Every structure is written in C-alpha cells, then in structure tokens.
Amino acid sequence: MNSSNRINRETVFGVLALLVGAGFFWSTFDPAYDVLGRGTARGPMFFPRILLVVWLGLAGILTFRGLTGRPLDEGTTDLRHLQWSRIIATIVIVAVGAWAIGIVGFAFAMMLTTAAVSITLGWRRPLILVPLCVGWPLVVWYVFTELLRFSLPSSPWFGTL
Numbered sequence: 001m002n003s004s005n006r007i008n009r010e011t012v013f014g015v016l017a018l019l020v021g022a023g024f025f026w027s028t029f030d031p032a033y034d035v036l037g038r039g040t041a042r043g044p045m046f047f048p049r050i051l052l053v054v055w056l057g058l059a060g061i062l063t064f065r066g067l068t069g070r071p072l073d074e075g076t077t078d079l080r081h082l083q084w085s086r087i088i089a090t091i092v093i094v095a096v097g098a099w100a101i102g103i104v105g106f107a108f109a110m111m112l113t114t115a116a117v118s119i120t121l122g123w124r125r126p127l128i129l130v131p132l133c134v135g136w137p138l139v140v141w142y143v144f145t146e147l148l149r150f151s152l153p154s155s156p157w158f159g160t161l
Contacts, residue, residue: 011066016087017059025052044150089120105155110137 028045097113115133123129144150 008066010062014059014061014063014066018056018063021052021055021059025049025056028052047144047148047150086120090117093117093120101153106152107137107141108155110140 028049033045093113093116097109097116100109100112103109111133114136115129118124118129118133141152144152
C-alpha cells in the first residue's frame with residue numbers, strides 16, 4: 001500500500017475530538033443556558049467550559065503529535081481499519097445517556113452510560129468497572145450539588161423514597 005494513503009490514528013482521533021469538542025464548546029453559548037444561571041455567581045456552563053477547554057487542549061496535542069510524525073503509537077493505519085463501530089456506538093451511548101438524564105436523573109443515567117461506554121471500549125474487569133461506574137457519577141453529583149451549589153437533574157424516584 002502506498003504510504004500516502006496511510007494516516008496515523010492519533011491524527012484521525014485528534015481531529016475528530018477537536019471537531020466534536022468545538023461543537024460542544026460552541027453550544028455552551030446558547031442563550032437558553034443564560035436563563036438557568038440567573039441570580040448565581042456563575043452560570044451552568046462555567047464548569048462544562050473548563051472541561052471542554054481541557055478536552056480541546058488534549059485533542060490539539062494529539063492532532064499535533066500525529067501531524068508532526070511523532071504519534072503516541074508509532075503505527076499507522078488505513079482509515080478502513082479503524083474501529084468505526086466502537087466510535088459510533090460510543091457517540092450513540094453518550095447521546096442516549098444525555099437524553100436519559102432528564103428522565104432518570106444525572107446519577108443513574110451516568111452510571112449506566114459509564115458502564116455501557118466502558119464495555120463498548122473493552123473494559124470488562126468487574127472489580128474495577130462496578131466501583132467506577134457507581135462511584136464517579138456520585139462524586140460528580142456531590143461536588144456539583146453540595147460544593148458548587150449547582151442543581152443537577154435528580155431522579156423522580158428520590159421523592160418517593
């Protein structure tokens with residue numbers, strides 16, 4: 001195969017991450033979010049923007065390393081051999097998880113989303129996966145609701161317990 005037809009993985013994933021991250025970052029400036037932050041020191045998009053800046057920085061580094069010929073893994077791959085099914089499945093799972101937040105609340109939706117993405121990406125060690133899938137959403141929920149005083153969607157079942 002001609003080497004000009006081969007692109008390294010870091011460049012492909014870096015560019016995709018830059019595009020997705022830029023789209024997410026741009027969407028945080030939607031005027032609909034301004035209504036949610038009235039009367040607070042920071043709006044609800046303050047923390048997501050911080051995370052997205054980190055995302056964009058890491059994606060930029062990944063893209064730069066791929067383009068300069070110093071990728072994280074020295075192999076190159078034909079674009080046809082990328083695991084597009086995992087990429088698409090992960091995007092769908094995250095979208096469904098975001099949608100489910102409004103129905104079952106942040107903590108439950110993120111527990112299920114974390115488990116589904118982890119399994120899709122090949123992480124299957126239950127002794128690590130179960131605590132991760134339960135723990136990180138609860139920690140994030142606690143930090144947002146108790147420390148930062150941001151309201152996250154909660155489960156409609158909490159009112160009946």
